[in-house]
Amino acid sequence: MVAMMADKTKIEWADATVNYVNGCSVLSPGCKHCYAMKQAHRFPVRQGLTEKTAGGMVWTGEVRENPKALDQVLRWQKPRAIFWNAHGDLFHESVPGQWIDQQFAVMALTPQHRHMVLTKRSERMREYFSGYLVERIDCEIDAIIAEHVDPLHRRSDDLRAIAPDLDETWPLPNVWLGVSVEDQRRADERIPDLLATPAAIRFISAEPLLGPVDLLNYFDPTGACCGGEPEYRCDVCPSDAPWRYSEPSSDGQWAFDPQINWVIAGGESGPNARPMHPDWTRSLRDQCASAGVAFTFKQWGEWLPWEPGCPPEWESQNGRREDHHALLPVDIDADPKWDDGLWAIPEFEHFAFQRVGKKAAGRLLDGIQHDAVPTP
Secondary structure, three states, X not given: OOOOEEOOOOOOOOOEEEOOEEEOOOOOHHHOOOHHHHHHHHOHHHOOOEEEEOOEEEEOOOOEEOHHHHHHHHHOOOOOEEEEOOOEOOOOOOOOHXXXXXXXXXXXXXXXXXXXXXXXXXXXXXXXXXXXXXXHHHHHHHHHHHHOOOOOOOOHHHHHHHOOOXXXXXXXXXXXXXXXXXXXXXXHHHHHHHHOOOOOEEEEEEOOOOOOOOOHHHHOHHHHHOOOOOOOOOOOOOOOOHHHOOOEOOOOOEOOOOOOOEEEEXXXXXXXXXXXXXXXXXXXXXXXXXXXXXXXXXXXXXXXXXXXXXXXXXXXXXXXXEEOOOOOEOOOOOOOOOEOOEEEOOOOOOOEEEEOOHHHHOOEEOOEEOEOOOOO
């Protein structure tokens, strides 16, 4: 049961995790040290979804569903903020469309929960929502209600009473959709798809953050990016983005108003974690502040920055106090190498990082904890 879902989670912005879809494949640099990929073989429900290679355990691309996970969510009465499929990707190319329909049916039948879906496959997510979904999801809702007639489950008439009219309630107000963005290239690839996807709340997970990311054009795509002109063309927005063809209403407001509502930023953790420059996440914090977008700083990860003029002094595991003053040339995209736990990145002159571990590094950014969450 623990491998399929967890009623509690260490993820700072969620109350529970549910792994209905298990299994994935490496897609971009942010996947390199995926904790779920490295640990999958330890859990019976995910055994066989990874294979051993010279670089460690790697996803095979096979996916597996866990129908019991959906049933558990239907049983939870207390409202929860649920993060779906931390050990998979709902929009992976190997996931059948019916699995996606079934998850959305369950999310529709549990309006007491906040459902958060994060993907790296933004193009498929966008394509999925471009089709006529209401009829398919309604069919899955009917099937779920028909199955839940056992007294041990919620009564079917109770489920029917809360089943939404999808023709009137779409997108689902309790479903938040997000994309993973680890650098500017991935931002430019995935965020336009997210903006073209109908959602009550759209969010970005910049974790692990591997480079600077400029989001300002995406915070107001009808103005900053496309100039508010539906016939305008640019290199950022997809050619068929809804805001390009929508007409303003009589009061001058656009009928389709895509927005980014939330940004989560964080560094990488784990044995081979790459450090995150503080200016990268400070920039995201400041961009969000200027645009009125909610910002959450999840963690520093394994590494804490050593500011110039402030040599780090940390207790080592054997109790010795160590003072480090050297800068070491390291390629951030290569496997990390360090001496006494200190890492310097060549392109950041006079900057170094101290490996202290995730817990010691904490999640304070310039002495402040950022936990803002958008209001639907």
